[in-house]
Each structure stands twice: as C-alpha cells, then as structure tokens.
Amino acid sequence: LLLLLLHLHLHKLKLSTSELHLRSPKAAPSPTTFFEVTRPVPSSNSSCSLLLLQHDFASTYSKPPATASYAPPRCLRRHLRRRSPVRAVLEWSAACRGRQFDRIFGVWLGGVELLRSCTAEPRPAGILWTVRKDVTKYSSLFASPQTLAVYLGNLVDSTYTGIYHVNVSLHFYFDSALAGASSHRRPPAFTSPADLVLPISRNLPLDDGLWFPIQNSTDVQSKHLAIPRNAYRAVVEVYISFHQDDEFWYTNPPDSYISANNFTGVPGNGAFREVTVRLDGEVVGAVWPFTVIYTGGINPLLWRPITGIGSFDLPSYDIEITPFLGKILDGQPHEFGFGVTDALDVWYVDANLHLWLDSQSSYSVGNLIKHEAPDFTPTVVSQFKGPDGKFMTSANRRISSTGWVKSSYGKITTHFFQRLNYENLMVFAANGSSQAVNQTIDSNYGTFTKNPSSVLYSEEVFQTFPLYVYTGNTDQTNDTYSTVVNVSLEFDEKRISGERFGFSFSNLRNLQTAEGNMTVKGNLVTSGIGSTQQVYRYESTDGCYFRNVSSSNYTILFDESEKSCTESASVSSGNFFTEWSTFPARGTYYASEEN
Known part of the structure; x- marks a missing residue:
C-alpha cells in the first residue's frame, strides 16, 4: 500500500480527463480556447505571411516528422535587398476534439529549433490554441530555402481519440517603428540577430524529433561542427524538456530512500538536475532548468484553459562561448555535447549555435585567457522515520570564462559568467501518502565585452524560479484514488543590456497559483x-504589460490587462557602464561579480 501511495502521489502516471465531472448546467456549444499568459508579440500593419505547414497529427508516435519546403517569400526578398528592418513571428495554431494526453512537440527550420511546446488536452466539444513567438533572432535562416520539420508524437485508439489539426505560419513585419531593433547594427554587432545559425541537433531522416534523447546520467549526446573562421561572437542556445520518469524530477526522492523502504518502480536519483553544455568534452556552461508543468501534469484540471508557465513556449537558455573561439577557429569539426546530471529516462536536448561573422575579414584569431568550472556535489540532508520525513537538497555552481578575439574590429575581450544556486525541501507525511516540495532556483549570468578603450556590449540577467507543490492522496480502492493538489509556480527575471550609447532594461514577475482535487481511475x-x-507583470524600457486572470474548470472568472506603464521602467546607464569599464584585459572576474 505504501508503495502504491508513494507512486501515485509522485504523479508519475500520465493523466487525461474524462468529461463525466465537467458537465456544466449548459454543455459547451463551441470549442474552448486555451492560452498561456505572456505579453503579446509586437507587430505592425505592414506584413506578409506564409503558411509553412498544414498537417493532422494522429498516429505519429515513432514516425518521421512532418516536413515541408520553405522558400523566402517575394515580399521578404524585396526588404532583404533594401536591408530594411524585419521582425519575424512564428505562429502555431491547432485544434483538437475528443480525449488525448498532452504531447511534446518541436518545430525546426533547417535543423534549427524554433519552438519547443506542449499540446493542450482536448475535450469532446473541442479546443483551440495559438502560440505566437518572436523568431527574429533566427533571421539569417529565412533568407534562403530550408526544410521545415515538425515532430508531434501522438497515439490514437478507441480511448484516446484526439487528432491534432495544425497550421504553422511565418509572419514578417516591416515598419519604420521596428528600426530600433536594428539601430545597433554598426560593427561590431552584438545586439542584432546572428549572421549564421547552425543546428546542434540530429539530422533528418529519423523517426522522432530532431532533439537528442538523454536517457541516464552517463549519456552524453553530441554533434561535430566546423564553424566559419571569421566568427567573432558565438552563443549556444539550448532547448530542454523532461519526460517519463523525470517529468517531475523535482519530486523524485533519492535512491537511498527508495531502497531503504523496499520500493520498486518508483523514480529516484533525487530532486536535483543539471544540464551541462560541453565543447570538445569540457564543460563550458550549465542550465538549471525552469520547472515547466505540462498541460496534463500534477492535476490536469488546473490547466484549463490557462496553461502552465512555459508550457506552450518552453524557455531556451543562452551560453556565451565567445571566449572559446580561439580554440575552434581552425576550420576543423569540434564536438558540441550535452549531459544531464542524475538523469532518468528521458530528457530531450538540442541547441542552436548563433554566430556573428566579420564580413571584412576571412578569418579571426583568438585565445582563451581563463576558464573555471569546478566540480561540485549537491548536498542532501535527510531525517526520516519509516516513509515519513524530509530531505533538504542544496547546490551551487560557478562558471566563468574570459578570452579575446581579434578581427577587423580589433582585439575584443569577452567575459561570461554563471552563478547558480538551488534548494529543494521535500517532506513526506501521513505514512507516505502526502508530499510537499518547496524549491527555488536562482540564476545570475552575464556577458561583458570590451576593446582596449571602452565597453562595447554588456548584459546581466537575474532569474529566480520558485516552486511549491503539495499533493495528498486519500480513498485508495483498487485502481481508484482521490488527491488534493496545491501549486505555486513563478518565473522572475531582471535583465539589463546595451552598449555605451544605448541600453535596455526589463523586469518580469510571472506568478501562478492553483489548487484542486480530483478522483482518478486508472489514467x-x-x-x-x-x-x-x-x-503577469512586465516593465521595460520598451514598454509594459500587465495581466491578472483567473479560471475554474474551463470558465474564466475574471481577466484584467493593460499595456501602459504605471511607473517608468528605467535605470541609470551611467553607473552600469562605469562599473564594467574597468575590468582587466586579463584576470578572473569583473568588479560586480566579486560583490
């Protein structure tokens, strides 16, 4: 019984909803629109659109991705010739009717991942949802023909009947109001989109997504790439999602707890996970991922029609590898790899390599000045009596690298750092039938670039990911049980970046609280x-957005939003650039990193 209760309250079963409990006084006559709360993507009236793919995803699990050919539309080619500012927006729109699990999917263009997302779970009356994502940073891809690939592994049978009907489109916006997006295109460019984006993903053809499946803690997946010799900046953008035994990795107890209580079939390896980014086998960056809860996760009734933070547009993570360019500007293939600490089956990981190229030179040279990525071990403190008790897991990580690159722009020194902190308090009670998880991930990272006379580009980001999950199970009979759930999920980010003659600042606080109960029979x-x-509250130098919304079982109770700023989101650029203008050409950390 304890084994069964533990297995259930850790939510390792995939759940789908029956409509038996969802009948309101009047049956819903039309499909329900699902949405993730986020600020609208900026657009303009001057645009052209292109339908990339129209496809029905039915029995597509372990089948090849749906593909289509992309060619730049005439309206885009005309603006590219004039070097006009362009904003690109990817739009995913889908409909489904019946019953189905949540399904992960990815969208790739030329092997470069543009979107990682989760489907909504349908109902008999049908559902609709749309995801609009600014993909301007991939602009170099849109200038030439590419192959679009979309993988959505779905299963259809007599019980799970939902077929996902999908349209994928690209919208290009041309407007003088967008000129600010390219106002810093003077050389060397740091804030404009990369000149080249290379995929660090699996190649077509294959019967799965283009991501790498990482199945355990020793599994390292990689790809070899040779980069152009005239690169002067490089950033690895990492996409991550977690599934099966590790979908709820932050709730997993250590293996020692499982063996001490003679449990079998319960996911373990503790509640800490780290994704490492490696260059020729050396760790150059790390990701401690935000805990995205998919639309069928923990209690599916919580995510109707408001879905979990990041569920429709999973976040990606940037690792600056410019300090390492001197080691890979030799025209030879180099290995870009990924691993996941304490991973259980399965994590999907791939990446995009963004490269800025010097059009005035055929090659650049560089050198790594210093790199530090010391090993560490998470600390686990436990106190238990039988199946009840608590674990406190904590960890911290420091990574930094400094190097220079010399091109026609002169000798430019770049410093990148990461500071990561993690705490997870896990409490089991009521003879193992309830679990509470209180977790916080703090991430501080930055990139600072200068030549001998001035700071050229600076960016610093502070992120905090608080999470609280409580689950308690009662009334266990055969394959039926009842559960009570409380969830608090938050994504907070402060970001400041810019050059000496311009800067930007943004502050986001995105807080989601949910509660519910459910009776589950089987799945x-x-x-x-x-x-x-x-x-959702966002304030920045580019504008503001606020939304306060609440729902209960498919019904919106209230929805308030505004786009105007109540207070000026500003910061003193003078102090910011003075602080970083004195960092040494050689050495370890910058001044603010020591404070």
Missing part, C-alpha cells in the same frame, strides 16, 4: 475541480 480523471490564478 482517467473522472471527477474533480481545478482553479488557477495568474498575475
């Missing part, structure tokens, strides 16, 4: 209720 939610409230 079906047969009755229950779920409610969610979300407050």
Whole structure:
C-alpha cells in the first residue's frame, strides 16, 4: 500500500480527463480556447505571411516528422535587398476534439529549433490554441530555402481519440517603428540577430524529433561542427524538456530512500538536475532548468484553459562561448555535447549555435585567457522515520570564462559568467501518502565585452524560479484514488543590456497559483475541480504589460490587462557602464561579480 501511495502521489502516471465531472448546467456549444499568459508579440500593419505547414497529427508516435519546403517569400526578398528592418513571428495554431494526453512537440527550420511546446488536452466539444513567438533572432535562416520539420508524437485508439489539426505560419513585419531593433547594427554587432545559425541537433531522416534523447546520467549526446573562421561572437542556445520518469524530477526522492523502504518502480536519483553544455568534452556552461508543468501534469484540471508557465513556449537558455573561439577557429569539426546530471529516462536536448561573422575579414584569431568550472556535489540532508520525513537538497555552481578575439574590429575581450544556486525541501507525511516540495532556483549570468578603450556590449540577467507543490492522496480502492493538489509556480527575471550609447532594461514577475482535487481511475480523471490564478507583470524600457486572470474548470472568472506603464521602467546607464569599464584585459572576474 505504501508503495502504491508513494507512486501515485509522485504523479508519475500520465493523466487525461474524462468529461463525466465537467458537465456544466449548459454543455459547451463551441470549442474552448486555451492560452498561456505572456505579453503579446509586437507587430505592425505592414506584413506578409506564409503558411509553412498544414498537417493532422494522429498516429505519429515513432514516425518521421512532418516536413515541408520553405522558400523566402517575394515580399521578404524585396526588404532583404533594401536591408530594411524585419521582425519575424512564428505562429502555431491547432485544434483538437475528443480525449488525448498532452504531447511534446518541436518545430525546426533547417535543423534549427524554433519552438519547443506542449499540446493542450482536448475535450469532446473541442479546443483551440495559438502560440505566437518572436523568431527574429533566427533571421539569417529565412533568407534562403530550408526544410521545415515538425515532430508531434501522438497515439490514437478507441480511448484516446484526439487528432491534432495544425497550421504553422511565418509572419514578417516591416515598419519604420521596428528600426530600433536594428539601430545597433554598426560593427561590431552584438545586439542584432546572428549572421549564421547552425543546428546542434540530429539530422533528418529519423523517426522522432530532431532533439537528442538523454536517457541516464552517463549519456552524453553530441554533434561535430566546423564553424566559419571569421566568427567573432558565438552563443549556444539550448532547448530542454523532461519526460517519463523525470517529468517531475523535482519530486523524485533519492535512491537511498527508495531502497531503504523496499520500493520498486518508483523514480529516484533525487530532486536535483543539471544540464551541462560541453565543447570538445569540457564543460563550458550549465542550465538549471525552469520547472515547466505540462498541460496534463500534477492535476490536469488546473490547466484549463490557462496553461502552465512555459508550457506552450518552453524557455531556451543562452551560453556565451565567445571566449572559446580561439580554440575552434581552425576550420576543423569540434564536438558540441550535452549531459544531464542524475538523469532518468528521458530528457530531450538540442541547441542552436548563433554566430556573428566579420564580413571584412576571412578569418579571426583568438585565445582563451581563463576558464573555471569546478566540480561540485549537491548536498542532501535527510531525517526520516519509516516513509515519513524530509530531505533538504542544496547546490551551487560557478562558471566563468574570459578570452579575446581579434578581427577587423580589433582585439575584443569577452567575459561570461554563471552563478547558480538551488534548494529543494521535500517532506513526506501521513505514512507516505502526502508530499510537499518547496524549491527555488536562482540564476545570475552575464556577458561583458570590451576593446582596449571602452565597453562595447554588456548584459546581466537575474532569474529566480520558485516552486511549491503539495499533493495528498486519500480513498485508495483498487485502481481508484482521490488527491488534493496545491501549486505555486513563478518565473522572475531582471535583465539589463546595451552598449555605451544605448541600453535596455526589463523586469518580469510571472506568478501562478492553483489548487484542486480530483478522483482518478486508472489514467482517467473522472471527477474533480481545478482553479488557477495568474498575475503577469512586465516593465521595460520598451514598454509594459500587465495581466491578472483567473479560471475554474474551463470558465474564466475574471481577466484584467493593460499595456501602459504605471511607473517608468528605467535605470541609470551611467553607473552600469562605469562599473564594467574597468575590468582587466586579463584576470578572473569583473568588479560586480566579486560583490
């Protein structure tokens, strides 16, 4: 019984909803629109659009991705010749009817991942949802023909009947109001889109997504790439999603707890995960990922129609590798790899390599001045009596690298650093039938670039990911049980970046709280209720956005939003650039990193 209760309250079962408990006084006559709360993507009236793919994803699991040929539309070619500012927006729109699990999917163009997302779970009356993502940073891809690939592994049978009907489109916007997006294109360019984006992903053809599946803690997946010799900046953008035994990795107890209680079939390896980014076998950066909860996760009733933070547009993570360019500007293939600490089956990881090229030179030279990525071990403190007790898991990580690159722009020194902190308190009670997880991930990283006379580009980002999850199970009979759930999920980010003659600042607080109960039989939610409230507040030098929305079982209770700024989101650029203008050409950390 303890084994069964533990297995259930860790939510390792995939759940789908039955409509038995969702009948309101009047049956829904039309499809429900699902949405993730985020600020709208800027656009303009001057645009052209291109339908890239129209496809029905039915029995597509372990089948080749759906593909289509992309060619730049005439309206885009005309603006590219004039070097006009362009904003590109990818749009995913989908409909589904029936019953289905949540499904992960990816969209790739030329092997470069543009979107990682999760489907919404349908209902008999049908659902709709749309994801619009600014993909301007991939602009170099859109200038030439490419192959579009979309993988959505779905299964259809007599019980799970939902077929996902999907349109994928690209919209290009041309407007003088967008000129600010390219106002810093004077050489060397740091804030404009990269001149070249290379995929660090698997190649077509294959019967899966283009991501690398990482199945355990020793599994390192990699790809060899040779980069142009005239590169002067390089950033690895990493896409990550976690599934199966590690979908709820932050709830996993250590293996020692499982063996001490003679449990079998319960996911373990503890609650800490790190994705490492490696260059020729050396760790050059790390990702401690945000805990995205998919639309069927923990209690599916919580995510109707407001979905979990990041579920429709999973975040990607940037690792600056410019300090290492001197080691890979030799025209030879080099290995870009990924691993996941303590991973259980399965993590999907791939990346895009963004490269800035010197059009005035055929080659650059460089040298790595210093790199530090010391090993570390998470600390686990436990106190237990039988299946009840608590674990406190903590970890911290420091990575930094400094190097220079010399091109026609002169000798430019770049410093990149990461500071990561992690705490997870996991408490089991009621003879193992309830679990509470209180976790916080703090991330501080930055890139600072200068020549001998001045700072050229600076960016620093502070992120905090608080998470609280409580689950308690009761009324266990055969394959049926009841559970109570409380969730608090938050994504906070402060970002400041710019050059000496211009800067930008943004502050985001995105908080989601949810609670509910449900009765589960097998893999079906047969009755229950779920409610969610979300407050999204974004302030920046480019504008503001606020939204406060609440829902309960498919019904929106209130929805308030505004786009105007109540207070000026500003910061003193003078102090910012003075602080970083004195960092040494050689050495370890900058001044602010020591404070």
